[in-house]
Amino acid sequence: MNMKMNANVWSLNEGELRTPQMNHIIMMALFIGVGVVVGTFGSLAVPLGFVSAFWPGQAIQSVGCIWFGMWGGIASIVFPLISNAIAGSASIAVSLAYAPGNFLQGIMAGWAFRFFKCDPRLTSGKDWAVFTVFGVILCNAIGAAWGVTVLRMFGMISPSSTITVFFGWSIGNSVPSFILGAILLKFVSPLIVKSKSFCKKYWA
């Protein structure tokens, strides 16, 4: 029964046609706004310059891509550009260099939930496992690896501190990411999956 419900979240009903609508764009814009606030708060709460060590914005990226597919992916790129600039945690050049990492950091969970047909409401052990592995651990590792590479490229961290910064970044971000991400999926997903903005595929 549980498996059936999991599959139903992503599968199209008979005759159901889904195309990108204005609604998706508006939800993405509003979601970027949410991300800007959460991201700016995270950057100002633990200010380490261009290095990120406690950034709840990552949860917004993962959850956004699970709910809104590629629209969440676009939001994952755009809101850090704004929140980094407002919080002064990275310049426009560094933020642009972070963009592919931010996209991967978000879309990883979106892809995994669709591929493994998991329920965004976290109804089974499998859903929790996929969220923890792909939406928290792997995506933060990828984001941290990309971020550290960018910082090395711009000479912002010492070469020998690369590994330490990578682990600090990835583990530090995983904590708020897991807590906020789990709360969002568990309590807000039931509303989102019933809404027009929810994307069963990547764009609609």
Next chain:
Amino acid sequence: MEGAQNKKMMKTLLALIPVESPLYSFHPVSRLLLFVITGFIPLFINMPELNFMFAVLVLLLFIYSKVALSSLKMYLPVIICAGIFTFLTFIFFPGKDPNYQVIGHIFGLPLYDQPIMNACIAYSKILALLLSSIFYFSTNRERDILAALRTLKMPFVASYVLGLSLRSAGMFLEDLHTVREAEQARGLDYAALKFTDKVKLYSMYIIPLLSLALRRSDEISNALYVKGYSMKNSGKRADYILTKYHFSAADVVSCVILVLLLFLIIYFKYRYQWFDANHSLLQTLLK
């Protein structure tokens, strides 16, 4: 004092500045270009003293634009923590190089000349970039950003999304304020809460706030539909915001100077290795 009270102030994204700020004689495109160029210049400069001079120049721009420097107070922890973190990474992880020279000791650890120089370079860049970024958002409103992007012929959908995103950040904070007031009206005492409860409470705020955003997305998309906007074809419409701004000769001159400045810095850096650390006065002092 009376004059100060009567002064008309305008709320930007991060600060309050007088309407008659001299910066507003420039077109939003010029201001956006200043933000982009100043966001790149320090990255090409490996001389800390030049980057610190750049930071001072940005502070002078704050004064010129009549932005109260007190608005920078909230960034003080960022400025201090970023400095401490940068120096600690270079002190604790200096790397190995036979050419390093010990210039002192801290916490029983040797301080090497080159890692300290690299820390100064990194921190001076962070400081210069941070101030230039804060400057832009302290002096520009969401409307100025939109005007700049629409002047640059950004597609309607993209500029609309950006405008709505910035506005929705404000709406999100207003909703948060409403939720907190409702909790207080029901007798919740924040001061009496334990730290863990506060963390839990703050995480839970996201639930009503996202639900409100979801409802709002339906309302906004319906409103746009009624007004005849669609994803692919919004038609050509008069843009009221753009009629409020005019690109003057001063804008042309300032834009040309800014672009030229960036190109000259890049040219001299890569052609003649100007702005490299070995030309730095600090490097000489450390040796």
